[in-house]
Amino acid sequence: MNEKLLITIWRDQVAPRFDLTSEVLVATVDSTGEVLHSKTVVLPNVSAEDLCHMILTEGITTLICGGIEEEYFQYLTWKKVKVIDSVIGPYDQALEFARGDRLEPGAILK
Amino acid sequence: MDFSSFPKESVKVEEVIDCIPVGVAVLDTNLRLQAINRALEAMTGFSREEAIGVGCYHIIRNNLCTQQCPAKQALESDRAVHLEGNIINRERQKIPVMIHASVIRNDEGQPLGVIETIEDISLLRELDKKTQTTYDFGDLVGHSPKMQKLLEILPIISQTDSSVLITGETGTGKDLIASVIHRVSPRAKGPFIKINCGALPETLLESELFGHTRGAFTGAVRDKPGRFQLADGGTLYLTEIGDLPLTLQVKLLTFLDDKEIIPLGGTRSARADVRLIAATHRDLQAMVRQGNFREDLLFRLNVVRLEVPPLREREGDIRLLMEYFLNKFNRQFQKKIRGFSPEVIEILRRYPYPGNVRELSNMVEYATNVCHETMIKSEHLPDYLEGQLDEPLQTEIGVTGDEMDSYTGLEKERRVADNRLNWREMERRMISEALLKSRGNRTKAAKLLGWGRSTLWRKMKQHNLV
Known part of the structure; x- marks a missing residue:
């Protein structure tokens, strides 16, 4: 079954703050870990609420981000979105690790 | 003070900064962490081993990091930077903080990096909320x-x-x-x-x-x-x-x-x-x-x-209400006006507000609509304010609210009185006028002024009118 990942990004890094993210990478990955489709989206407004709304309407299954407040973490988890937070490092590496199902919360990808 | 015994050999930065009770981070000029103290470890939830060599924005996660990085500002402006913001730690808690950033230099004056202190001000903010609720x-x-x-x-x-x-x-x-x-x-x-x-x-x-x-x-x-x-x-x-x-x-x-x-x-x-x-x-x-x-x-x-007191008797509230309405209309009209020019503050402070708070609200609403700058200036105020500011607020000359109440009978007649008089002179003049009107009858004069006879007598004595 395909997975839809969303990574919050800032420059070439995973964005340090979920609530201040203005750009995201959305990638569809198949069961073998191959990226079928990916796109970066620049968000018109910077807001954790808008981002949560987008995650749910886009049908995202996994969120990869930096710091996220407990409130939004719990909400997304409740909505069955897997949240891998406190990820540090370049977002392409984060995607690489996520494809292989090797990305853990708090991962530091130096 | 004698520093002769102070160790001359180099000491480990961590040992020094660990003694400091607020979060401290030492960054190189590329804004990568070189040292953090125990207080910052506790605040962010990242250990020293994890943090060293990582970009500070990943560890401190301040809301200012991506837009107004304090360390970057300190390096560029060559001065200490103090900013208020918030961080999100590893436990997913948002903590309000005050950040101070200063550049570290070598003996030649070349920048070696930046030292940042990150102070948890959540208690202060909670206290602010409590104080606000009393108001x-x-x-x-x-x-x-x-x-x-x-x-x-x-x-x-x-x-x-x-x-x-x-x-x-x-x-x-x-x-x-x-x-x-x-x-x-x-x-x-x-x-x-x-x-x-x-x-x-x-x-x-x-x-x-x-x-x-x-x-x-x-x-x-x-x-x-x-x-x-x-x-x-x-x-x-x-x-x-x-x-x-x-x-x-x-x-x-x-x-x-x-x-x-x-x-x-x-x-x-x-x-x-x-x-x-x-x-x-x-x-x-x-x-x-x-x-x-x-x-x-x-x-x-x-x-x-x-x-409910009229606005002109609410000393200090005009400024508070101006800010309150500005915030309200900024939100309503999605504006980013930061405040009022000193001239506007003075104009609005001196205006007598016959329409009270509603009038002030309307004025600020009008100004917020008209203003396309970051500061409300006099040209953004309604035109009818021009020429209506000859009368100063009576409270400005030191009248307390209770004293004002007792003068209501004569107040309207006095509105056009010489505004250069101070309150003591004004009071003396009022007593004289009341005595003249009552043809010297102190009981009638006291009634006109809204005072008791003994108050009138005491005030007459103060003004050497007896």
Whole structure:
């Protein structure tokens, strides 16, 4: 079954703050870990609420981000979105690790 | 002080910064962490081993990091930077912080990096919230002594079922106070019904207030409950009670006595569990003297009397309200106006506000709409303000609210008085005028001034008029 990942990004890094993210990478990955489709989206407004709304309407299954407040973490988890937070490092590496199902919360990808 | 014994050999940075009770981070010029202390480890949830060599924005996760990085600002501006923001730690908690960033230099003055202190100010912010709540009762804003007195008594009277009479000039916020009393009262879950006694003709008002039965008048095809019945279990707010016709005053009196109402055209009374709040800008005592308002009704309504002070008597509140309305309209119109120019502050502070808070709100709303800059300037204010600022606020010359009250009788005549007089001279002049008018009769003069005879005598002595 395909997975839809969303990574919050800032420059070439995973964005340090979920609530201040203005750009995201959305990638569809198949069961073998191959990226079928990916796109970066620049968000018109910077807001954790808008981002949560987008995650749910886009049908995202996994969120990869930096710091996220407990409130939004719990909400997304409740909505069955897997949240891998406190990820540090370049977002392409984060995607690489996520494809292989090797990305853990708090991962530091130096 | 003798520093001769101070160790000359190099010491480990961590050992030094660990002694500091606030979070400390040492960064290189590429903004990568070189050292953090124990306090910062505890605050962020990242260990020293994890943090070293990582970009500071990943560890500190301040809301300013991506837009206004304090370390970057310090390096670029060559001065210490102090900014307030918030961080999100590994436990997913948002913590308000104060950040100070300073550049570290070598002996040649070359920048080696930046030292940042990150201070947790969550306790301070909580304290701010508590302090604000003492000033702020819902939407009621004010910290002048008169408003504080009012705000202190509101929670107490809202817990009772006593009738409340709110008096005050137009635009002072009587409606707001009535709704606040209802909101914080045990009746808050019940309805809050407002009716303007001056807005409807007598017969219609009677039907609106008390309801009517089928066939009570032409067109009354079915029973209709009145506002009293609709407000059952809640609060009925009668605004402009001074405009209530005498015949309806009797009916209202009956309700206040028996808690029962008889609908128009009906024969049976109905009980209504209603708390009554009335408001007026009129002087009900004067209306009683003129025979336009029933004295017994006034006594029954006057169980709790709240006098809302006019804005000109609310020392210091004008500035507070200006900021309050600016924030409100900034949000409403999605503007980013930061404040008022000193000239505007002075103009608005000196204006006498015959329309009170409502007028100030309208002025700020107008200015927020018109202003396309980051600061409201005098040209953004309504045109009618020009030429109306000759009279200074009387409170500016040191009159306390209580003293102001007792002079109401002569106040209007004095409005055009020489504004260069200070209060002492003004008081002396008022006493002389009152004595002249009363032809030297001190009892009459004291009455004119709204004082007791002994007060007049004491003040005359102070001014060497005896």
